[in-house]
Amino acid sequence: MDQLLQHGLNALMLGGTYALLGIGLTLIFGIMRIVNFTHGELYAFGAYMMYMLVMLLEVNFFLALMLAVILGVALGGLIEITLLRRLHSADIDTTMLVMIGAWIALQNAEQLLWTGVAKSIDNPFPAAPLVIGPVSVAWNRVFVFAVVIALIVATYALVNRTKLGKAMRATFQDRDTAALMGIQIGTINTATFALGSGLAAAAGALLGPVFVAYPTMGDLAAAKAFAIVILGGLGNIAGATIGGFILAFAEELGAGYISSGYRDAMGFLIIILVLVFKPTGLFARKERVG
Amino acid sequence: MKRAPTVLWLLFLFSIPLWIADLYVVHVLVITGIFIIAAMSLNLLLGYAGQLSLGHVAFFGIGAYASALMSLGFSVHVAPGTVVAMGPQPVWLAIPAAMALAGLSGWFIGRLAFRVRGAYFVIVSISFAEVVRLVALNWVELTQGPMALNNIPPLTLWLPGLGEHTFWKKPENYWLVLIVAVVSYVVVRRLVRSRAGRAMIALRENEPLATSVGVDVTRYLVITTIASAAIAGSAGALYAHYVRIVDPDVFLFIYTVTMVIMVVTGGKGTLAGPIVGGLIFGLLPEILRAFDIAPELQWILYGVLMILVVYYLPDGIVPAVCKWWQQHGIGSGRGQSASGTPTIGAGQ
Numbered sequence: 001m002d003q004l005l006q007h008g009l010n011a012l013m014l015g016g017t018y019a020l021l022g023i024g025l026t027l028i029f030g031i032m033r034i035v036n037f038t039h040g041e042l043y044a045f046g047a048y049m050m051y052m053l054v055m056l057l058e059v060n061f062f063l064a065l066m067l068a069v070i071l072g073v074a075l076g077g078l079i080e081i082t083l084l085r086r087l088h089s090a091d092i093d094t095t096m097l098v099m100i101g102a103w104i105a106l107q108n109a110e111q112l113l114w115t116g117v118a119k120s121i122d123n124p125f126p127a128a129p130l131v132i133g134p135v136s137v138a139w140n141r142v143f144v145f146a147v148v149i150a151l152i153v154a155t156y157a158l159v160n161r162t163k164l165g166k167a168m169r170a171t172f173q174d175r176d177t178a179a180l181m182g183i184q185i186g187t188i189n190t191a192t193f194a195l196g197s198g199l200a201a202a203a204g205a206l207l208g209p210v211f212v213a214y215p216t217m218g219d220l221a222a223a224k225a226f227a228i229v230i231l232g233g234l235g236n237i238a239g240a241t242i243g244g245f246i247l248a249f250a251e252e253l254g255a256g257y258i259s260s261g262y263r264d265a266m267g268f269l270i271i272i273l274v275l276v277f278k279p280t281g282l283f284a285r286k287e288r289v290g
Numbered sequence: 291m292k293r294a295p296t297v298l299w300l301l302f303l304f305s306i307p308l309w310i311a312d313l314y315v316v317h318v319l320v321i322t323g324i325f326i327i328a329a330m331s332l333n334l335l336l337g338y339a340g341q342l343s344l345g346h347v348a349f350f351g352i353g354a355y356a357s358a359l360m361s362l363g364f365s366v367h368v369a370p371g372t373v374v375a376m377g378p379q380p381v382w383l384a385i386p387a388a389m390a391l392a393g394l395s396g397w398f399i400g401r402l403a404f405r406v407r408g409a410y411f412v413i414v415s416i417s418f419a420e421v422v423r424l425v426a427l428n429w430v431e432l433t434q435g436p437m438a439l440n441n442i443p444p445l446t447l448w449l450p451g452l453g454e455h456t457f458w459k460k461p462e463n464y465w466l467v468l469i470v471a472v473v474s475y476v477v478v479r480r481l482v483r484s485r486a487g488r489a490m491i492a493l494r495e496n497e498p499l500a501t502s503v504g505v506d507v508t509r510y511l512v513i514t515t516i517a518s519a520a521i522a523g524s525a526g527a528l529y530a531h532y533v534r535i536v537d538p539d540v541f542l543f544i545y546t547v548t549m550v551i552m553v554v555t556g557g558k559g560t561l562a563g564p565i566v567g568g569l570i571f572g573l574l575p576e577i578l579r580a581f582d583i584a585p586e587l588q589w590i591l592y593g594v595l596m597i598l599v600v601y602y603l604p605d606g607i608v609p610a611v612c613k614w615w616q617q618h619g620i621g622s623g624r625g626q627s628a629s630g631t632p633t634i635g636a637g638q
Contacts, residue, residue, distance in 0.1 A: 035409045083597065092408050093342045097554060097600050100547060105593030112586040219543070223420065226413050261428035268417035268424075272402070275414050279406050 002134040003256070011252035012245070013141045016148035017203050019244030021221060022228030023155055023237050024199030030235020031172045031192045033092060037099040038079060039225055040218025041106040042197045046072050046204025047213035048110060051119045054209075061124050065147075065205050072201020073194045080193035085186060111215040118212040144206045151202055152241060158195070159237060168192060172235050200225075220264055227267035230274050233281025243282070246270075303468055307461035316460045322572025323467040324529050327474050329552040329564035331521035336550065337558030338482050339514045340494030341407075345399070345415030346522060347546040348422045349392045353523025354530035354540050355426060355433060357381070357388035358442045361531070366432045380454065381446040385527040392523020393516045400515035404508050407497075416543065423541030438537035445531045463532055470528060474521050479561055486513050494559075544589075551592060555599050557606025566607055 021043065028036045046068050053064035083102055087095050125139040159165035170178040171188045179185050203221070204213075211217075228247055232239025247267055255263040274281065307316050328350050335343045361384040365375030379387075403414045426433045433439065445457040445466060457463050481487050489510040492500040501507055530536045548571060556567025571592070578588050603610055 029409070033409075035412060086601075093340075094600055094604070096342060096409070096412065097550070098597050100550070101593040101596030101600070103593070104544075104547060104596070105590045108586040108589040108593070112584065112590070223416070227417075230410070230413060259428070262424060265421055265424040268421045271413060271417040272421070275406050275410055276402055279410065 006135045007252045007256045008249070009135050009137055011249040013137060013145050014252065015245035015248030016145050016152070017207055017244075018224060018228055018248050019241045020148050020151060020199050020203045021225040022232065022240035022244045023152065024196035024203075025222075025225040026229045026232060026235055026237060026240040027159075027168075027192055027199075028196040029229055031168055032084075032189050033095075034084065034193075035092065035096045035099065036193075036196070037096070037103040037222065038106060039196070039200050040220075040222025041103055041110070042072055042076060042200035042218075043204035043221045044107070044110055044213070044215065044218035045075060046201030046206075047121075047208030047217060048114055048119075048204075049201070050205045050208045051114070051121050051213050054121055055119070061122075061209075065202075068205035069198050069202045072205075073198035075201070076197020077190055077194035079197070080190045084189070084193065088186070088189070107215060107218065114213075114215065116215060118214040120212045121209040123209040138210075140210055144210060147202075147206060151199065155195070155199065156237065164188075164191060223264075224267045227271045230271050231282055236281065239281055300472070304465065307464050313460050316464050318573065318576055320460065320464050320467050320532060321529075322568060323464070323471050324525050324532070325548065325552065325572055326565055326568035327467075327471050327525040327528070328522050329549045329556075329568045330471075330474050330478055331518045331525065332549045333553045333558060333564045334478060334481070334490075334514055334518040334521075336553055337560070337563065338487060338494065339490040339511055341404075341511065342412050342550075343415045343515075343518075344412050344543070344546050344550070345417070345419035346518075346549055347541055347543070348399075348415075348419035349396060349519040349522035350526040350529070350545065351419075351422060351426065351541040352395050353388045353392040353526030354536045355439070355526075356391045356523070357384045357527035358439045358530040358536050359432070360384035360387055361443050362439065362441075364432060366429075378443075380448065381443055381531055382448045382454070385445075385524065385531075388527040389520045389523045392526070393520035396515040396517075396519025397512060399519075400512035401508075404511045404515075419541055419543065419546065423538050426538040426541060433538070436538065438535055439530075440535055442530055442534045442536065444534065445528070467528055467532075470524060474524070475561070475565075477517070477521070481514075481517055482561075486510055490514055491559075548592075551596050553606075554596065555603075555606055557608035557610075560606065560608045563606050563608045570607075 021039070024042075025036060025039050028034055028039070049068035049071050050064055053059040053067055054061055059067070079102060083098055084095065087098060123140045125143060129136040129138045130142060157165075159168060167178070167183045167188050168191070170181065170183060171185060171192075175185060178188075200221075204217075224247060228240055228243040231246060232241070232243035247270060250270065251263050251266045254266045306319065310316060328346070331349070332343065332346045335341045335346070360376065360379045361381045363376055363378035365373055368374050399415070399418055403411055403418070406414060427435055429435070430437075445463060446454050447457070447466070448454045457466060482490070489500070489505045492503075492505055493507050493510065497507060526540070529540070552567035552571050553564050554567070555570060556565065557563030575588060578591070599606070
């Protein structure tokens with residue numbers, strides 16, 4: 001029972017970051033109809049920015065975190081403006097090929113710049129874990145969880161309470177009508193991509209100090225984000241949030257009770273099972289096209 | 291006399307090892323040939339059926355592992371007390387079996403994956419390849435996991451009356467790969483010009499319209515996937531017996547990406563496209579290596595090249611060259627070859 005509780009707590013801590021990754025991807029996927037293969041690279045970018053700022057430039061940890069997210073937003077915006085803007089009317093396969101090209105170039109640029117050796121990042125939290133009854137959790141993970149929850153709430157507020165969010169939701173529902181109503185679709189696309197990229201960079205910047213930063217770290221993160229998006233349904237932020245926690249629990253329990261070697265297979269199995277049995281995702285309200 | 295250029299081409303290709311003494315060059319050509327076969331099989335799905343299958347390396351890897359395991363022999367515990375075992379089989383028997391197994395997995399994935407389209411299909415296909423890779427990595431009893439399958443026997447061929455011949459030399463391997471490539475090319479060509487091929491192209495162009503005139507979409511997509519997977523499996527099997535070592539890295543996504551780049555750059559939906567693209571991207575790493583370029587830079591170059599091709603040559607090299615040929619070749623009075631595909635309204 002204690003073991004189960006510990007697994008549950010670990011999954012909760014992990015699930016928040018997964019949800020963050022999933023929300024970023026589902027926004028881009030839903031609003032822009034783009035399968036964003038660079039999502040994992042933005043995640044790795046966040047982690048490497050933390051490494052650069054904290055370890056090389058010796059910036060304060062919390063300031064570095066903020067800067068890493070801002071840089072992620074900037075990189076996302078840059079990718080949208082330089083690569084995607086001119087493709088706005090192309091079909092989904094074409095944009096996918098461009099994103100794959102960008103992903104390969106980015107990942108290898110990281111490898112070239114930072115070498116293949118994994119980088120660890122110091123954090124200012126006490127090493128002794130927080131012990132609650134029979135279970136324990138590291139302080140840095142508590143911090144990660146708190147920031148993640150704050151970011152998720154902020155994203156909800158942005159999408160549901162602001163004018164920009166309203167324009168995003170309108171674009172998601174019907175792009176052409178939204179454009180007729182005077183919404184600048186180009187601006188919405190840039191904002192969406194920058195926001196989604198910023199969330200991915202935030203996840204990387206938060207998890208980089210917990211684990212280590214290495215060039216291919218984004219691949220698995222992106223694959224998991226795809227699983228979460230499919231689980232939650234296209235463009236569904238609440239679905240992505242719940243999906244993130246479901247995936248984390250499935251992985252944690254699978255690793256604890258079946259085999260740790262197949263831990264990372266959970267996400268892919270979820271993708272295949274969901275698409276076979278309930279292709280609209282678990283929480284979808286409207287018919288999925290694509 | 292229409293066949294004369296084809297015959298000359300084939301003679302040229304077959305004669306290469308006779309006048310190239312450098313065995314390393316022959317080796318590069320063998321590997322390139324294997325990837326061209328894989329790219330041709332991907333072109334069936336990507337170019338003709340219009341399905342961006344990003345799990346294609348799974349079929350390649352399944353072919354490689356199946357053929358290697360059959361020729362090495364294996365024994366695994368599938369359930370407590372139940373052992374499935376097989377002694378070493380001759381290679382010329384293992385390869386068709388591996389193709390059949392790859393085709394079978396193609397059937398399975400085709401049935402599953404074609405419930406969804408577009409982005410979802412892409413993600414299902416990637417997931418499939420990743421699951422297969424993780425199985426290859428973790429099912430150590432069968433696949434040796436990260437220790438890899440070593441000492442895979444080289445390619446052999448059994449001919450009636452001649453007995454079994456083992457392919458130890460590189461030129462022999464080159465000829466064998468070339469023969470398989472030519473056979474694959476012919477199979478692909480016959481397939482896309484058959485009823486099934488027309489059905490594929492119809493549903494690539496307009497799926498609702500194709501369905502409305504009675505094209506059984508799922509059936510033709512599954513047929514395409516089986517053929518495509520079996521050809522990719524044969525490429526994988528050739529690879530396993532040529533390189534003689536197979537590890538779970540054969541399932542890496544980057545190999546799928548290489549095949550996709552080959553097909554897209556060469557020209558998807560054209561017969562010559564994968565060959566042209568395969569030659570470029572099979573030989574390019576060697577040229578870059580001569581200039582002492584880091585592998586990371588090579589991949590960055592691939593990525594950038596892929597983006598540039600999508601922007602400026604969206605149909606690929608082969609259609610672009612054909613178009614140029616039609617517009618300029620005729621005007622300057624040069625050879626009005628039979629290669630011209632009938633295009634309406636072009637080059638006026």
